Amino acid sequence: MNKITDQINNGSISSGENVSFWIDSTPPIAYNIPDQNCGAEVLVIGGGIAGLSTAYKLLKAGKKVVVVEDGFIGSGETGRTTAHLTCALDDRYYYLESTFGKEASKLAAESHSKAIDEIEKNVNDLNIDCSFRRVNGYLFLHPSDKPENLEKEYEATRTAGINTSFLKATPAITGGEKTHSIVFHNQAQFHVLHYLKGLADAITNLGGIIYTEARAENITKHGAEVNGFTFSAEHIVVATNSPINDTLTMHTKQAAYRTYVIAGKIPKGLLPYSLWWDTGDADSEWVAEPYHYVRLENFDDQYDLLISGGEDHKTGQEDQENISAAERYERLERWTRSYFPMLEDISYHWSGQIMEPVDGLGFMGKNPGDDNIYIITGDSGNGMTHATIGSMIISDLILGNKNQWEDLYSPSRITLKSTGDFLKEAGNMASQYLDWIKGSDLKNTADLPAGEGGVLSSGLKKIAVYRDYDDTLKAFSAVCPHLGCIVHWNTDEKSFDCPCHGSRFSTDGTVINGPAQTDLNPIQIK
Structure with missing residues (x-):
């Protein structure tokens, strides 16, 4: 395989085998790979629209900011959107009104409208051709x-x-x-990756540092380990679509x-x-x-x-x-x-x-239980505006300003009126653990064609296997390292996907979507 194919398979360019129009029509947006320890006021983990929007706002306010992205800029879910900018939400406004009240519904509408205005202002201020x-x-x-x-x-x-x-x-x-x-x-x-290129240029012009192919692990209130180096910060923003610093609470x-x-x-x-x-x-x-x-x-x-x-x-x-x-x-x-x-x-x-x-609104703000770790997640089908709202909320929190939408989108909120949907989703997650005792979708590796994968049973073990196009067989534990569900093979995007919380792994076992932080464990098989 050539280098581009390798980068697609390991998630550097795209978190799946299929390439979106946005990625296909934009040269890879790459920066230096970490080669030493680093310190900053704010460490932003994630180089999609959420991470770059937050970094840009904080840099304009005078903060020292470092961004780390485990692929290239926009190679995650931002590069796989359809880039609608709208205040028409997935969950109907009559549902939001009955769940949160009329004033909260007004705030939700206002926040998404202001997010579109914010994006338009950035486009005009930075003269972004998107x-x-x-x-x-x-x-x-x-x-x-x-x-x-x-x-x-x-x-x-x-x-x-x-x-x-x-x-x-x-x-x-x-x-x-x-x-x-x-x-x-x-x-x-808009064209989302052209917009991200404009934001990335603005970030570096303001003195911000961006690292790509820079994988963050072991996130704490002090910072994170990035490609084996220590990245310390006073504030940590986890803008990775699904939080990689959370074991269970948000999921x-x-x-x-x-x-x-x-x-x-x-x-x-x-x-x-x-x-x-x-x-x-x-x-x-x-x-x-x-x-x-x-x-x-x-x-x-x-x-x-x-x-x-x-x-x-x-x-x-x-x-x-x-x-x-x-x-x-x-x-x-x-x-x-x-x-x-x-x-x-x-x-x-x-x-x-x-x-x-489960209640129709995203989660943007302080991670539950943490004072200096912030998350942007729960974007639903309104990722472009949700991410921008998140950047506005978190920037205000870090700068010590009260944001009018802070409480509405708080990750710590509990919405009692959504209990029915919560229980249904929780029951669905719990039922996925039955895969431990179910039969496997693959009986023998000999049945596996090149370019395909599957899960087979070996005694009490569940093994994820993939046959490469050169006929090489790769094998890993099929147990998701997040909370122990059994992964399923995604034949469309050529990945192993966790049915419990959405972690995804490439054909070489590398994690490409959180919440899992670690790769699938390799196994030697005949």
């Missing part, structure tokens, strides 16, 4: 949902202070003339889901630049009801790229619905063509990982 534009977003009814829910959501958005209108049609989609929708005015979109409050994306060309001018979402599958077995989300992105002088996502399932649990990843892409394509028949051949497909909080 195709940022303001667009309308349209929320329309999924066939399984009730029309009164759309009307209820419209009323809740108005109560929350959002600029919305109720339409008797959905612009630009096939059959839209008969499909009611809510239009969210003045939303936005009872959120669940990891896989989401799928396709992208294909359409002739320019056929569709307006807009965002579209359906309201989600009300009949889904998953707590986070999967929905579809669509947008356009500039491709070249003749074409735009139509980017469509959905078909979610819990990480490591696609077999629960007996729908393979390949079938999910096919279902997503059929759905997309039914509304956007001008879509040409599919140019890209990839999947991403999202952390779904």
